[in-house]
Amino acid sequence: MTTNNEGFQWNYEAKIENKNNREDSTKWDLENFEIDRKAKDQPGVFPYPRYDLVAPNSFNGLGYGGEFSGINLNNKTFVYNYYYVNKNVVNEKFIDGLEHDVFFTIVVSTDFVDERNYSHISADLSSRNHPNYLAQGFIKTSNNIIQYSAFITGDRDSYAIINSNLFDLSLGRLILIVPQKDRSLRTKQLTLPLLSKDDLDGYIQSLLMEKDVIMLYQNGNAI
Template sequence: MKLTRFLFFSLFAISCSAQNYDVISKVREKQLEVQNQNNALDFNRVKEELAIKGEKMGPFTYGIFPYPDYDSISKNTFAGIGTLGNFYGIDVNGKKVVYTSFFEGKSKLNKYRIKGKDNVFFTIAVLTDFVDDKEFSSMKSQIVSRNFPDAIGQGYIKTKNNQIDFSAFITIENEQFAIVNMKLYNLKYGKIILIAPQKDGSLRSMQIQENQDLTTENLKKYLEQLLHIPEIIDFYSNSNTI
């Protein structure tokens, strides 16, 4: 009986996996098709974006590209993306650690891998000695949806004498990577990147493998607990850090 039940669930899992792969493959094929067809691109949105004066939000200049209507790629499956973070910082042994995160909403395309209402796929937490609470120039971030069904974000966090640039993306196939000041991170080995600038101008990093699914609802509490683990406290507040 147990063997029969095991075989049933194994076959069911394989069937679901094959079905997800088939759906994802068709959406990717459609995206690659329409992005090269002028009659499928939204040029009215290009005019609107050209009229807006852009602000530097990260290491990459935001280029104005025409892109397809999302429903022409996969109807009613765009579920939103966003950023969240702590601009003023969390106190870690008398020092400030600020963070920013990127998340994607749960949709028909990614529900096979997202259990909650959304998925925080990247978080960067940086030790800083500079928080501009007047002009808010010390930290910026943005995430853009025009790469649907993929998503990419970028940003920067400043210290008095340094700047931490970062970008991260996730694809419909669940490939996810981040770049921090030209250091590459495969996010399947941990979605949280800790950065500790050193007094000599160099950087130290830790990649944290989360032990639960991170969402916009539980991220704040998770990070506050993480940043008060003794090993993490020492990482940020030892005598070599700023």
């Protein structure tokens, strides 16, 4: 960790220190490593450094939310996930007093919602790379799947990969995906202001009612 009169800095020196900690078994979080190793049906796992090596008490939790059952607008159904990190020493100067840092939102127009088992949607979020955070998941339609990973780093770089397409989230932290009848995909990247996660649902619905957005999901080839 590096600090100056601007507070926490995730700079080159801090990254080198973190890299060295990752390669030093005396710096690993062995409790979390044991939990990860025992998880069923998981790929091979790495050990990670203890979170407090980044900065004391620097990790304060993270989470995700969304609309898994679907909302109906203009005779279309939409499901979505959003991912956030709770306010901590890493992000507090960037989020204007909010308690959560929402770094990625994905919205998908769909023709399939499994209201019993929710097999149409999956969400996962990892803090193991603290102060970098990783979101992963999928959303299924009746004949297609949208798979994604997204991350934000301690120095605020953020990207998403959705079905092999790369999105720079500095250009907009909400990605709308509109599947087509031929199984191709259309997309629109939208800007989100700094919002509490509690205000996000209403804002997403308002975006979906904007004229240019409606034109995207109401085209004749959209499912």
